[in-house]
Amino acid sequence: MKDTIELMKITFPLLIPLFMLTSYAQQPVAVMMDDANQMRFGFRIEFVNNMLPSDASFKRIADNSQPVEVKLEKKSPFLGVLFSMLLPGMGELYSGNFAQGRFPLIADCALWLGVLGLNAYGNWLQTDSRSFAAQHAGIGLEGKDDQFFVNIENYNSRDAYNEIQLVNRNLNSMYPSTQEYNWRWPTESARKEYKAQRILSDKMFNAVGFAVLGMIANRIWSAIQASMFIKDRNRSIDESAGSMLKLFPQVYTFNGKIDAIRLSVTQPF
Numbered sequence: 001m002k003d004t005i006e007l008m009k010i011t012f013p014l015l016i017p018l019f020m021l022t023s024y025a026q027q028p029v030a031v032m033m034d035d036a037n038q039m040r041f042g043f044r045i046e047f048v049n050n051m052l053p054s055d056a057s058f059k060r061i062a063d064n065s066q067p068v069e070v071k072l073e074k075k076s077p078f079l080g081v082l083f084s085m086l087l088p089g090m091g092e093l094y095s096g097n098f099a100q101g102r103f104p105l106i107a108d109c110a111l112w113l114g115v116l117g118l119n120a121y122g123n124w125l126q127t128d129s130r131s132f133a134a135q136h137a138g139i140g141l142e143g144k145d146d147q148f149f150v151n152i153e154n155y156n157s158r159d160a161y162n163e164i165q166l167v168n169r170n171l172n173s174m175y176p177s178t179q180e181y182n183w184r185w186p187t188e189s190a191r192k193e194y195k196a197q198r199i200l201s202d203k204m205f206n207a208v209g210f211a212v213l214g215m216i217a218n219r220i221w222s223a224i225q226a227s228m229f230i231k232d233r234n235r236s237i238d239e240s241a242g243s244m245l246k247l248f249p250q251v252y253t254f255n256g257k258i259d260a261i262r263l264s265v266t267q268p269f
Contacts, residue, residue, distance in 0.1 A: 072233075072237050074233075074234045074237055075094060075095055075096075075230045075233060075234065076230070077226075077227045077230045077231060079091075079094060080092075080094050080095050080223070080226035080227055080229070080230045081223040081226060081227055083226065084104070084219060084222035084223040084225070084226045085219050085222075085223055087105070087108065088101075088104035088105055088107065088108040088218050088219050088221075088222035089101035089102060089103075089104050089105030089108070089222060090105075091222055091223060091225070091226025091227075091230075092104075092222065092225055092226050092229060094226065094230075095226050095229035095230045095233060096229070096233065097229045100225060100229070101222065101225070101226070104218050104219075104221055104222035104225070105222075107214075107218050108215060108218055108219075111211050111214050111215045111218065112215070114207075114211045115208055115211045115212060115215070118204050118205075118207045118208045118211065119204070119205070119208050121204050122201050122202075122203075122204030122205045122207075122208065123201075125197055125198075125200055125201035125204060126198070126201040128197065129149075129194055129197040129198045129201060130149060132193070132194055132197065133149070133152060133183070133194050136185065136186060136190045136194070137152060137183040137184060137185050137186075137190075137191075137194075138182065138183055138184060139152060139182075139183045140179075140180050140181075143180070148181075149198060150198075152183050152194075153191060153194055153195035153198055154195075156184065156185045156188070156191060157182075157183060157184040157185070158175050158177075158181060158182050158183055158184070161174075161175065162174045162175060
C-alpha cells in the first residue's frame with residue numbers, strides 16, 4: 001500500500017493535464033477489473049475533429065503503443081549510512097522514513113547543545129577558579145601546566161608541597177624557590193573553596209566527553225536504522241517488480257485526424 005501511494009504521487013502530475021480536458025470527454029473516468037485481477041483506472045477524452053491537426057507520429061503511437069511502467073528507484077544503503085553518520089536522521093530521510101529519523105536528529109541537536117553548554121560552563125569555572133587562586137594565594141598564572149593548579153589545592157604553600165616531595169624523594173617534582181612558583185593560602189577555607197570550584201570545572205569537561213560519546217552512539221543508531229529501512233524498501237521493490245504501476249497510452253484517429261486520447265493506469269493488488 002505504501003509503494004502504491006508513492007507511485008500514485010509520481011503519476012498524478014501526468015494525469016492533471018488529461019483531467020483538465022475532461023470537458024471534451026464523451027466517456028467519463030471509469031474503474032474496471034481486467035482478467036489479470038488488476039484494477040484499471042481509465043478515462044477516454046474525445047476531441048472534435050478540427051481541434052487538432054493530422055499527425056503521423058500520433059498514429060504510430062496508436063498503432064504501436066506499449067505500456068509505460070513506472071518504477072520506484074532503489075536506494076543505496078551506503079549513502080543512507082553516510083548521511084546518518086554526517087547528520088543523524090538524514091539517512092532515514094533518504095530512505096523515505098523520516099518519521100523514525102526525527103528522533104536521532106532531535107537527540108543530536110540536544111547533545112550538541114549539551115556539549116556547547118558544558119564546555120562553556122567548564123571554561124568559565126576554570127578561569128574563575130584560577131583568578132581566585134591568583135587573588136588569594138598569590139600565584140602567577142603564566143607558564144603553568146594543569147598539574148600545578150591541582151597541586152596548589154592540596155597544599156597551603158609551596159614550601160609545604162616541596163617538603164612532602166623531599167620526604168618521598170620526588171626531587172624532580174619540586175618547584176624552584178622563585179616567586180614565579182610561590183603560593184600561600186591565607187586560610188584553609190579559601191583553599192577548599194578553590195579546590196571545589198576546580199574539581200567542578202573538571203567534571204564539566206568530563207561530561208563533554210560523555211556527550212561526544214553519545215553523539216557517536218546516536219550516529220551509529222541512526223545509520224543502522226537507515227540501512228534497515230533501505231534494505232526493506234529495496235526488498236519490497238524486488239518483490240513487487242511484476243506488479244508495478246503501468247500507464248497505457250492510446251491515441252485514436254478518424255479520417256487522418258486525432259479523434260481521442262485514452263490513458264489507462266493499472267496497479268495489481
